[in-house]
Amino acid sequence: MSGRYSRQELFAPIGLEGQAKIRRKHVLVVGAGALGTGSAEALVRAGIGKLTIVDRDYVEWSNLQRQQLYTEEDAQNQVPKAIAAENRLKRLNSEVRIDAQVCDVGPEELERLVEGVDLIMDATDNFDIRMMVNDVSQKYRIPWIYGACVGSYGISYTIRPGITPCLNCLLESVPLGGATCDTAGIISPAVQTVVAHQVTEALKMLVEDYDSLRNKLVSFDLWKNRNSSINVQGVKNASCLSCGPGRTYPFLSYENQTRTAVLCGRDTVQLRPAGKVDRDLEQLEALLKSQTENIQRNPYLLSFSIESRRLVVFKDGRVLVHGTKDTAEARSLYHRYLG
Amino acid sequence: MQLIINGETVSVPSSVGNVSQLLEHYGINQKVAIVELNQDILEKSRHGETALADGDKIEIVHFVGGG
Numbered sequence: 001m002s003g004r005y006s007r008q009e010l011f012a013p014i015g016l017e018g019q020a021k022i023r024r025k026h027v028l029v030v031g032a033g034a035l036g037t038g039s040a041e042a043l044v045r046a047g048i049g050k051l052t053i054v055d056r057d058y059v060e061w062s063n064l065q066r067q068q069l070y071t072e073e074d075a076q077n078q079v080p081k082a083i084a085a086e087n088r089l090k091r092l093n094s095e096v097r098i099d100a101q102v103c104d105v106g107p108e109e110l111e112r113l114v115e116g117v118d119l120i121m122d123a124t125d126n127f128d129i130r131m132m133v134n135d136v137s138q139k140y141r142i143p144w145i146y147g148a149c150v151g152s153y154g155i156s157y158t159i160r161p162g163i164t165p166c167l168n169c170l171l172e173s174v175p176l177g178g179a180t181c182d183t184a185g186i187i188s189p190a191v192q193t194v195v196a197h198q199v200t201e202a203l204k205m206l207v208e209d210y211d212s213l214r215n216k217l218v219s220f221d222l223w224k225n226r227n228s229s230i231n232v233q234g235v236k237n238a239s240c241l242s243c244g245p246g247r248t249y250p251f252l253s254y255e256n257q258t259r260t261a262v263l264c265g266r267d268t269v270q271l272r273p274a275g276k277v278d279r280d281l282e283q284l285e286a287l288l289k290s291q292t293e294n295i296q297r298n299p300y301l302l303s304f305s306i307e308s309r310r311l312v313v314f315k316d317g318r319v320l321v322h323g324t325k326d327t328a329e330a331r332s333l334y335h336r337y338l339g
Numbered sequence: 340m341q342l343i344i345n346g347e348t349v350s351v352p353s354s355v356g357n358v359s360q361l362l363e364h365y366g367i368n369q370k371v372a373i374v375e376l377n378q379d380i381l382e383k384s385r386h387g388e389t390a391l392a393d394g395d396k397i398e399i400v401h402f403v404g405g406g
């Protein structure tokens with residue numbers, strides 16, 4: 001065998017039959033940061049049928065140390081991560097259909113994105129969105145694979161609706177602020193180890209070898225040389241609002257949504273307009289040129305400096321204000337320059 | 340007191356008497372930790388009242404958000 005997937009087909013638990021199944025599957029990767037680029041690359045090389053990847057951010061220099069699909073050129077040009085990922089993934093395997101989406105995922109976007117999806121890979125960086133993914137997974141009965149890392153530590157768990165406990169069962173409450181807002185730094189092997197756990201579970205799921213799934217919550221610390229795995233099946237909570245019989249999917253309701261968010265560990269505020277917007281970036285550039293500095297534009301976003309802050313405007317109307325955690329200040333800049 | 344935490348034998352100071360104090364000792368937030376004591380998962384509400392004894396086997400996994 002010398003075909004493109006021959007080594008994977010020679011691996012007995014996959015075989016030709018498993019490879020054919022992988023080929024028919026559609027995976028959604030939520031987030032195109034460190035975990036997302038790792039998972040996406042592995043799945044695309046493995047010959048998945050279709051991959052959807054979604055991210056709200058653009059490539060920055062600080063990403064290049066661990067976000068394996070991106071280049072210096074992507075950082076230079078502030079290419080949105082979803083687009084930069086798509087460009088690279090298409091060159092890795094042109095047989096895979098890639099759907100890249102530059103957007104901030106809320107309940108509405110997520111419910112649209114999961115259509116026809118067989119599996120969701122978690123590559124997000126906060127629990128607000130994970131809880132939404134968890135609810136959508138339960139609502140549409142699509143499995144998802146939690147993964148997260150910080151420093152040299154990582155953790156993963158495979159959530160199967162109707163079978164395992166869900167994230168809401170495991171967490172009881174959404175951890176906010178300090179405990180999970182990761183400013184501690186990260187080494188790339190921690191990312192890759194989480195990706196290895198996630199992608200292996202994904203492959204088992206895609207070839208429908210459910211008996212081989214790990215069924216345990218796994219965690220490790222590569223620097224401290226520690227490993228742990230716990231059977232959490234008993235944590236399944238009958239009164240869970242996400243997966244129990246009285247489920248309401250609390251994280252898909254609009255009261256839980258915020259228009260203004262301070263991005264984790266980033267000294268950045270994100271503002272989302274109410275309702276749908278399609279910004280004409282060229283027109284905006286002409287308008288702002290005289291009153292701002294270092295204006296830079298690509299087909300997806302426009303950035304400029306003002307009052308020692310840097311603002312980034314996306315086509316969908318979202319604005320990132322870099323250099324502050326003060327939401328009032330961010331809103332005031334927004335109204336002054338972007339109305 | 341000697342405990343076996345995540346497969347490793349460790350000594351903890353005498354000020355660590357229950358599971359809450361153990362998590363505190365390691366700087367782990369109660370809310371994001373899942374603790375297994377001698378192969379049984381503890382409910383979070385029982386961390387404070389669950390006393391530790393010499394030789395106890397404990398697995399601690401804590402949730403993080405980064406990615």
Ligand SMILES: [Zn+2]
Pocket residue numbers: 165166167168169170237240241242243244
């Ligand atoms: Zn649940």
